[in-house]
Amino acid sequence: MKVLIYSAKDFEIPYLKQANNKKHTLSFTEEALSSETAMKAVGYDAISIFSADEACFITIEKLKDFGIKYITLRSVGYDNVNLRTAKRLHIKVANVPAYSPYAIAEHAVALLQTLNRKLIESNFRVNHYNFNLNGLVGFDLNQKTVGIIGTGKIGAVMSRIMHGFGCILLGYDIEENETLKERYNMRYTTLKELCNQADIISLHLPLNTETHQLINDDLISEMKDGVILINTARGAIINTEDVIEGLKNKKIGALGIDVYENEKNIFFKNRSQELPNDDLLLKLNAMPNVLITGHHAFLTEEALTNIAETTIYNLNCWASGKDTENELTN
Template sequence: MKVLIYSAKDFEIPYLENANNGKHKLTFIKDALTSKTAIKALGYDAISIFSADECSFMILEKLKDFNVKYITLRSTGYDNVNLRSAARLNIKVANVPAYSPYAIAEHAVALLLALNRKLIASNSRVKQFNFNLNHLIGFDLNGKTIGVVGTGKIGSVMSKIMHGFGCNLLGFDIEENQCLINDFNIKYMSLIELCKQADIISLHVPLNSDTHHLIDRNLIEQMKPGVVIINTARGLIVDTEAIIEGLENKTISAFAMDVYENEKNLFFKDLSYKMPEDNLFIKLNAIPNVLITGHHAFLTIEALTNIAETTIYNLDCWNDGTDTENELTETI
């Protein structure tokens, strides 16, 4: 099968080539999938895209005209793909449903620890041989209450880790995880009640119509004063303007994120040679008690291996005329 890999990153290419082992003819391009770059898929049976690629109805129509039959995502999230249109056009779409919940949850904990214990500021001082400890005070995680919003695979791992720190666990999800209740004494409650009680809130929900701007101005007003918020889920789950307001009025004491609602024009690129044209991000990035990483929570050896193997597995199934259990268009 001839496959065009959009948004190919240098760090992932070896993993994909190793998983492929010469089975499919892979072509890697750095370009993201857009209405302008869709033409590059001409002559290919399948394409592979990443979470920042655009796969709207108009683009899917172009891909159909170019005789592309399959789309395999190198991500879990698929809100960037119009699945209903893909199904109508008979284009099969599959994703990587679970590559490493540990990678994401552990990154969330790393953000929390670095933010709380002022590790970035402390290291920056030491680099300049400044060993002054003023303004580096954090707090013990032991005994604190953490609200886990979304207790699926990643949220479950996050709950387990924070239980190990001695935290009290609160959970919010459409389905309660009985194992978390039994093993870690997590207490499920409404999102508003969780926000009122939690010292720390960690977000692990998928992006959909119900979770878009889930963390908005009204909800932030309900939060416990001085709350710390960690977002390693999807950028659009939080209203960034509301987050900035919460930081300015001290409702939020600190905020860390690995995802951003307008990240498509920023992340995965080197923009060090020019100022990004995103005043909202610039303002957020300038706030001292904000810690941002550029969507690299998934960046572990294990996760990259699983992403590559599942991506090739999806292609193998389609090439053999069989179904993959990772197909998203079957249920539409």
């Protein structure tokens, strides 16, 4: 099978080649999929895309015209793909449903502790041989209340880690995880109550119509003063303008994000020679109590191996005329 890998990054290509083991003919392009770049897929049987690629209605129709039969995502999320159109046009789509919940959850903890213990400011001072400790006070995580919004695979790992720190766990999800309740004393509650009580809130939700801008003025007003908010899920789960206002009035004490609602045209490229034309991102980046990483929570050896192996597995299934259990268009 001839496969074009869109948004190919240098760090992932070796993993994909190793997992492929010369089974399929892989070609790589740094360009993201869009209605303009869909033409590159002419002559291929399948494409592989990343979370920043755009497989909208128009793009998928073009891909169909160009002979594409399969789309395999190198991500869990698939909100960037118009599945209805793909299904109507008989293009099969599959994702990587789980690659490493540990990678994401551990990154969330890294964001939390970096903010809490003022590590960036401390390191900056030491680099300038300033060993003054004023302004570097954090708090023990032990006995702090942590609200986990979304208790699926990643949220469950985050819960386990926080329990290890001695935290009190509150959970919110449409489906309760009995294991978390039994082993880690998680108490499920309403969003409002979770916000009222949590010292730390960590988001682990998929992006859909129900979760889009879930964290907005209304919910922020219910939060404890000085709450630390962590988002390693999807950028558009939070209303960035409302969160900035929450940071300004100190309702939100600190914000750690690996995702950003307008990241599609900004992240994954070196833009050090040009300031992004995005006022919200510039405002966030200027705040001392905000920590932003560029959607790299997934970036571990284990996760990259799993992503590559599942991507090739999906292709193998289709090449042999079988369905893969990871299909989204069944």
